[in-house]
Amino acid sequence: MNDLPASRTDDPAAGGLLIVDTAAVVANWRTLRDSAPTARACGAVMKADGYGLGAAELAPALAAAGCRDFFVAVPDEGIALRRALPGHSICVLSGPLGSLEPFITHTLTPVLNAPEQVAEWLAHSGGRDYVLQVDSGMNRLGLTAAELTELAPTLQPRLLMSHLCCADEPAHPMNQAQLAAFRVAREKLPGVPSSLAASSGIFLGPDYHFDMVRPGIGLYGGNPVPGQPNPVRAVATLRLRIVQVRRIDTPGAVGYGATHAVSPGMRLATVSAGYADGLLRSLGGRGVGMLGGIRVPIVGRVSMDLISFDVSAVPEDLARPGQWISVLGDGIDLDGQAGNAGTISYELLTGLSRRYARRYTGS
Numbered sequence: 603m604n605d606l607p608a609s610r611t612d613d614p615a616a617g618g619l620l621i622v623d624t625a626a627v628v629a630n631w632r633t634l635r636d637s638a639p640t641a642r643a644c645g646a647v648m649k650a651d652g653y654g655l656g657a658a659e660l661a662p663a664l665a666a667a668g669c670r671d672f673f674v675a676v677p678d679e680g681i682a683l684r685r686a687l688p689g690h691s692i693c694v695l696s697g698p699l700g701s702l703e704p705f706i707t708h709t710l711t712p713v714l715n716a717p718e719q720v721a722e723w724l725a726h727s728g729g730r731d732y733v734l735q736v737d738s739g740m741n742r743l744g745l746t747a748a749e750l751t752e753l754a755p756t757l758q759p760r761l762l763m764s765h766l767c768c769a770d771e772p773a774h775p776m777n778q779a780q781l782a783a784f785r786v787a788r789e790k791l792p793g794v795p796s797s798l799a800a801s802s803g804i805f806l807g808p809d810y811h812f813d814m815v816r817p818g819i820g821l822y823g824g825n826p827v828p829g830q831p832n833p834v835r836a837v838a839t840l841r842l843r844i845v846q847v848r849r850i851d852t853p854g855a856v857g858y859g860a861t862h863a864v865s866p867g868m869r870l871a872t873v874s875a876g877y878a879d880g881l882l883r884s885l886g887g888r889g890v891g892m893l894g895g896i897r898v899p900i901v902g903r904v905s906m907d908l909i910s911f912d913v914s915a916v917p918e919d920l921a922r923p924g925q926w927i928s929v930l931g932d933g934i935d936l937d938g939q940a941g942n943a944g945t946i947s948y949e950l951l952t953g954l955s956r957r958y959a960r961r962y963t964g965s
């Protein structure tokens with residue numbers, strides 16, 4: 603279970619160790635690219651610091667593998683990523699949020715989402731490149747069909763894009779409706795390359811691939827086809843250090859609110875991470891860990907910096923202070939653990955704190 607030398611895993615200063623498998627991110631990018639063979643390009647969405655796993659650390663590995671198009675959400679993320687990626691395209695999905703200066707100084711490409719953003723860019727960017735987003739039915743960002751019709755004669759974007767709202771539900775009628783709306787939009791800008799699919803959209807089939815696909819979560823190990831076998835590899839392993847093991851000798855309860863009853867003979871292991879580290883309070887009584895190859899349940903409430911596991915089923919010599927309980931990887935599935943928390947892989951990953959020690963492997 604342990605792919606690192608004990609001396610490196612056993613970082614004495616952090617309560618948790620987040621291990622990010624860079625080689626798996628690259629392998630996942632190749633899998634996603636190869637799943638959309640008719641698209642000329644496969645980008646990489648690295649917003650929210652690479653879905654919490656480290657954009658600056660992972661982007662150079664993807665660039666080395668041949669990825670040329672990177673996406674972030676806001677200009678500040680683009681500025682930060684530019685330091686790691688001197689020569690590649692970095693598109694900012696929210697577009698300018700004020701001054702155009704960061705786009706020009708750091709050679710960032712805006713995704714223009716609204717007529718005001720378009721007008722400002724065309725007036726003040728000195729003819730620089732831009733991506734144009736149209737809204738195909740999500741009602742979130744992008745020009746409406748009417749706005750596109752009106753502005754099309756003045757527009758020459760590098761890429762026309764839109765975003766699917768239900769791609770993780772292949773049978774949802776919104777997919778077909780958005781595809782049809784996007785095709786109509788494309789006809790208004792003939793010859794402009796286009797992009798519709800994120801991770802799940804890739805698996806809706808070739809009609810959705812167009813010229814570029816833009817996966818995010820699939821790069822980081824989240825399953826783009828919920829309910830089916832995950833086509834991508836796990837990326838994140840998260841191990842939490844046991845601070846104390848308590849053998850219960852009188853009936854009682856564990857943790858805040860005394861919500862979970864404990865009885866004599868039980869053994870509880872308390873680890874040094876909690877909701878301040880992105881391990882959501884909703885994992886209380888529902889989340890799981892892995893210790894010595896045995897699944898151990900979270901018992902009681904998740905505290906800010908502490909979580910208790912019932913380790914009664916684990917041999918005593920494997921459940922001792924200083925040892926590690928895995929809550930992602932090592933046999934604990936990301937989507938499954940997110941489901942235990944009542945959320946999705948995206949939220950679990952992007953919430954992982956900077957308090958963990960981090961190791962990048964396989965680069």
Ligand SMILES: *Cc1c(COP(=O)(O)O)cnc(C)c1O
Nearest residue numbers: 647765800801816817818819820
């Ligand atoms: C976040 C995002 C993506 C990536 O989505 P995943 O579901 O993580 O693959 C692609 N395009 C846009 C516009 C996004 O906001």
